[in-house]
Amino acid sequence: MTASHRCDAIAVVDDDPRLRQLVGGYLSQEGYEVFEAENGSALSSILQRRAIDLIVLDVLLPGEDGFSVCRRLRATGTRTPIIMLSAKAEDADRIAGLTMGADDYVCKPCNPRELRARIQAILRRSPPKEEPGGPSIANExxxxxxxxxxxxxxxxxxxxxxxxxxxxxxxxxxxxxxxxxxxxxxxxxxxxxxxxxxxxxxxxxxxxxxxxxxxxxxxxxxxxxxxxxxxxxxxxxxxxxxxxxxxxxxxxxxx
Missing domain, CATH: 1.10.10.10 (Winged helix-like DNA-binding domain superfamily/Winged helix DNA-binding domain)
Incomplete structure (x- = not known):
């Protein structure tokens, strides 16, 4: 493991298998457990089966696009951090992604080290994980x-x-x-x-x-x-x- 981080699992969502393998392979080398999904439905299946610490979500997905996936997850109460990844670099697209609940918006092509740095920055701001069965950090x-x-x-x-x-x-x-x-x-x-x-x-x-x-x-x-x-x-x-x-x-x- 070459990076010091608290994240256990990252979901990489992109319909391009080559890009999934590229991003997923790099993050795996950095010590993350990576789960790949080709669309929003596959992501939902992953989220149903296990805990995910962060989602890297492509915007241009077939069917339900990344904006819609992000909006749906936030509407159902999912607080998992989301980094949107897109070739669309216009300000309007960035604003749309952040408005729908994304934590960050990264334009393609991007340096893998930059993506890793953004992941680490988001996770540093996340609250510490609770012990199973332990008291909640917030008095909920x-x-x-x-x-x-x-x-x-x-x-x-x-x-x-x-x-x-x-x-x-x-x-x-x-x-x-x-x-x-x-x-x-x-x-x-x-x-x-x-x-x-x-x-x-x-x-x-x-x-x-x-x-x-x-x-x-x-x-x-x-x-x-x-x-x-x-x-x-x-x-x-x-x-x-x-x-x-x-x-x-x-x-x-x-x-």
Whole structure:
């Protein structure tokens, strides 16, 4: 590893396989774990399966272009840093990319070392990673139905009464809540919540999710839903109409 950085995984999205291999190969040599995608759909599949620390996103993609992909990701609450890569160098294009939620805009052709420097600069500004199951750095509190989940104090309450919840269940709930409405594969949930890969015959995650689902039942409804063929999802649309975010210092949920 020749670079000192905190990033584990980068997704390189470009319909040109030669460019993907060029950028991906260079970043791999710099110690990053690289995942290649040819379009927005392939990127979504990657994001569903595992945690990605930064996305290098080409603008001129077939079908859903890079601007639309960026806008869609931000609309669903994805906060993963995005660097847009494009041969379109006009000010209007740069402004459009940044306005839609990109963190940086780099024009092709670019020096790979410049791209690496921009990646490192963005990641230096990112908040430090939390330990799986540990308290959130920001004192995030999320309320849904009769429940209140405080990620800072790692407490779960129902109608004001503290419920017993394990560290693993806290880690799982944190990940699901932060990706509300987004199906999470078992593999990605295990990686983010437990900090390790899921074994081929490892059913411990499903056992913990099952217990968490029962804990979060509100009548016949549970806020943890199974998405068949994918994994699990936090569904906030309970009897009271959905998720609520308390206002005030130290109580802003982070998405």
């Amino acid at each position: 509190v999320v309320r849904f139905g009769p429940f209140e989940f405080n990620m800072g104090t790692r407490t779960l309450r129902r109608d004001g009464r503290i419920l017993g919840i394990t560290t693993v269940q806290i880690a799982i709930l944190k990940v699901l809540v932060r990706h509300t409405g987004q199906p999470m594969s078992r593999e990605k949930l295990a990686q983010v919540a437990r900090g390790r890969e899921l074994g081929a015959f490892d059913r411990s995650l499903d056992v913990q999710v099952s217990r968490l689902r029962k804990l979060l039942e509100d009548g016949a409804f549970s806020y943890i839903q199974t998405v068949w063929g994918v994994g699990y999802m936090f569904e906030p649309s309970g009897k009271d109409g959905g998720i609520r975010y308390p206002s005030g210092p130290g109580h802003a949920a982070s998405w």
